[in-house]
Amino acid sequence: MNVDQWQLEKLALTGLKFELFFYTPGVKKSDLGFIATRAYDTPAEAVAALLDGLPAGARVALVPDGPYTFARAEAPMLQA
Secondary structure, X not given: OOOOXXXXXXXXXXXXXXXXXXXXXXXXXXXXXXXXHHEEXXXXXXXXXXXXXXXXXXXXXXXXXXXXXXXXXXXXXXXX
């Protein structure tokens, strides 16, 4: 699978400025690394966590198509 680096870069930059919440069906939390603390088992749980404590008039973006919202990079194998 080829990962679109630009989409991942934009997601990472967004994560520097805003809180991100993840629903990643089919992916074990142990494989999510640091985003596991913001990963939820159902979309309803993610939305509830997101809305909890938001001020009136807060703006929220939902990215429903997830192929580019989660990627895992493996460390390259070192040549001996």
